[in-house]
Amino acid sequence: xxxxxxxxxxxxxxxxxxxxxxxxxxxxxxxxxxxxxxxxxxxxxxxxxxxxxxxxxxxxxxxxxxxxxxxxxxxxxxxxxxxxxxxxxxxxxxxxxxxxxxxxxxxxxxxxxxxxxxxxxxxxxxxxxxxxxxxxxxxxxxxxxxxxxxxxxxxxxxxxxxxxxxxxxxxxxxxxxxxxxxxxxxxxxxxxxxxxxxxxxxxxxxxxxxxxxxxxxxxxxxxxxxxxxxxxxxxxxxxxxxxxxxxxxxxxxxxxxxxxxxxxxxxxxxxxxxxxxxxxxxxxxxxxxxxxxxxxx
Amino acid sequence: xxxxxxxxxxxxxxxxxxxxxxxxxxxxxxxxxxxxxxxxxxxxxxxxxxxxxxxxxxxxxxxxxxxxxxxxxxxxxxxxxxxxxxxxxxxxxxxxxxxxxxxxxxxxxxxxxxxxxxxxxxxxxxxxxxxxxxxxxxxxxxxxxxxxxxxxxxxxxxxxxxxxxxxxxxxxxxxxxxxxxxxxxxxxxxxxxxxxxxxxxxxxxxxxxxxxxxxxxxxxxxxxxxxxxxxxxxxxxxxxxxxxxxxxxxxxxxxxxxxxxxxxxxxxxxxxxxxxxxxxxxxxxxxxxxxxxxxxx
Numbered sequence: 001x002x003x004x005x006x007x008x009x010x011x012x013x014x015x016x017x018x019x020x021x022x023x024x025x026x027x028x029x030x031x032x033x034x035x036x037x038x039x040x041x042x043x044x045x046x047x048x049x050x051x052x053x054x055x056x057x058x059x060x061x062x063x064x065x066x067x068x069x070x071x072x073x074x075x076x077x078x079x080x081x082x083x084x085x086x087x088x089x090x091x092x093x094x095x096x097x098x099x100x101x102x103x104x105x106x107x108x109x110x111x112x113x114x115x116x117x118x119x120x121x122x123x124x125x126x127x128x129x130x131x132x133x134x135x136x137x138x139x140x141x142x143x144x145x146x147x148x149x150x151x152x153x154x155x156x157x158x159x160x161x162x163x164x165x166x167x168x169x170x171x172x173x174x175x176x177x178x179x180x181x182x183x184x185x186x187x188x189x190x191x192x193x194x195x196x197x198x199x200x201x202x203x204x205x206x207x208x209x210x211x212x213x214x215x216x217x218x219x220x221x222x223x224x225x226x227x228x229x230x231x232x233x234x235x236x237x238x239x240x241x242x243x244x245x246x247x248x249x250x251x252x253x254x255x256x257x258x259x260x261x262x263x264x265x266x267x268x269x270x271x272x273x274x275x276x277x278x279x280x281x282x283x284x285x286x287x288x289x290x291x292x293x294x295x296x297x
Numbered sequence: 298x299x300x301x302x303x304x305x306x307x308x309x310x311x312x313x314x315x316x317x318x319x320x321x322x323x324x325x326x327x328x329x330x331x332x333x334x335x336x337x338x339x340x341x342x343x344x345x346x347x348x349x350x351x352x353x354x355x356x357x358x359x360x361x362x363x364x365x366x367x368x369x370x371x372x373x374x375x376x377x378x379x380x381x382x383x384x385x386x387x388x389x390x391x392x393x394x395x396x397x398x399x400x401x402x403x404x405x406x407x408x409x410x411x412x413x414x415x416x417x418x419x420x421x422x423x424x425x426x427x428x429x430x431x432x433x434x435x436x437x438x439x440x441x442x443x444x445x446x447x448x449x450x451x452x453x454x455x456x457x458x459x460x461x462x463x464x465x466x467x468x469x470x471x472x473x474x475x476x477x478x479x480x481x482x483x484x485x486x487x488x489x490x491x492x493x494x495x496x497x498x499x500x501x502x503x504x505x506x507x508x509x510x511x512x513x514x515x516x517x518x519x520x521x522x523x524x525x526x527x528x529x530x531x532x533x534x535x536x537x538x539x540x541x542x543x544x545x546x547x548x549x550x551x552x553x554x555x556x557x558x559x560x561x562x563x564x565x566x567x568x569x570x571x572x573x574x575x576x577x578x579x580x581x582x583x584x585x586x587x588x589x590x591x592x593x594x
């Protein structure tokens with residue numbers, strides 16, 4: 001289940017409240033595209049900004065509208081007891097797994113993070129995806145910690161960050177494989193490196209663009225997984241102008257939100273303040289890339 | 298009001314709930330020591346880990362037990378609407394000011410952070426302390442942004458991070474003075490650099506140890522502010538073993554919590570999980586330093 005394309009939808013807001021209509025639209029779009037899984041409330045789904053009640057509601061909406069597509073739910077929070085409450089809400093919603101990032105305010109030690117994963121796997125029978133995203137959590141997993149956590153019963157997958165250097169990525173995947181049990185899948189994130197990551201042996205792509213533009217993410221995934229790395233690479237290369245927007249505009253979130261807004265999948269200003277989203281000139285560049293790459297079709 | 302020693306108490310937990318008895322004890326200790334102000338719910342007060350209701354309760358307890366000592370309240374949160382709710386709770390509690398850090402999960406732009414401060418100063422008449430703490434927020438204030446924010450009506454003070462290099466600190470304070478209006482005070486944080494910061498011209502010390510060990514923080518503050526920089530420096534130098542614990546054990550929070558627990562000011566395991574606090578060997582070193590420096594008297 002923790003293989004192929006896992007699509008990370010946005011959680012659009014409107015006037016600081018959940019935009020449920022847009023959210024259901026995004027989920028149904030992913031259901032219709034038949035992505036391999038949906039991960040609700042990832043970083044792209046703004047989990048860190050939402051209240052417990054909002055997160056509970058989003059988990060329910062995602063499962064209810066995903067049809068037969070399995071739904072994983074992000075449960076990260078700064079405090080362990082809040083994580084456990086989110087896990088419980090994900091279970092009640094009917095999630096097929098949970099995604100857990102070690103969010104930090106005070107820096108955490110390796111033992112702090114190990115105990116967090118231990119506590120969650122002890123309290124829940126849902127499979128856990130270990131979410132390694134140092135750009136947002138500011139926690140760096142060292143190889144030995146991956147190994148310790150991956151031994152915990154219930155750990156199903158590890159979401160590793162992309163690397164701008166494909167050579168490093170291949171070494172990284174090889175090293176990870178030697179550290180974690182065979183039943184634990186490896187998923188690449190960092191969309192620009194997804195083709196390289198899948199071709200280097202990752203089993204899954206935890207994908208930001210997959211949540212909003214599932215078709216183009218599926219083309220890359222299918223080519224890479226079905227042994228056509230050249231095709232995956234050239235499809236990814238074709239999207240270079242999109243990856244450049246991610247690089248220029250401080251990451252993927254603001255760009256993908258602008259794309260969703262531009263395509264009418266979310267209303268304007270769909271991100272939680274203080275994140276203002278892109279300005280008019282940046283949005284014009286996004287619109288140009290949508291046009292150039294045919295992302296709206 | 299935003300001058301002298303502002304003491305940052307811990308917010309001790311017990312079994313994942315507020316330990317109100319210990320908290321009131323800490324506040325009364327600060328009241329009796331006659332610190333210049335108390336900042337409740339700073340980073341040391343674990344604000345980022347607490348629910349809105351817990352924060353409301355802590356703000357009330359702090360004001361109720363502080364006597365005539367003014368109380369500032371940390372209001373930071375990842376989402377602007379949550380910050381505003383915390384500001385409202387601080388107003389209701391009778392706070393004399395609020396402390397606002399630009400917490401991040403997704404990286405914020407300068408404009409995002411400016412608008413956050415603009416929104417808060419627009420909605421509240423309480424004075425605002427700008428809380429620059431890149432070790433926890435991962436947001437770096439550039440000098441121009443300080444200048445823009447300090448012009449906002451209501452901004453009363455800026456809490457700047459310490460620097461291990463005293464020369465840099467003097468330059469920094471001089472540069473800041475040229476950027477911000479005269480009525481905006483500058484406060485040093487990073488306890489090991491407090492004597493140097495005050496002697497370099499800072500008006501206030503936003504102090505971690507002041508929240509638990511007010512006497513020793515007052516000695517440094519009074520010496521520096523009353524024109525005895527040599528005395529302030531030598532008192533700070535005497536505390537070198539304490540600063541070394543901060544450096545060795547990942548910052549001040551775990552060490553100060555261990556000190557409070559050791560002195561009976563909080564029960565054991567007073568920090569919010571996943572922060573486990575110091576291990577037995579580390580605590581033994583803390584106990585040695587308490588003994589050596591006479592911190593318990």
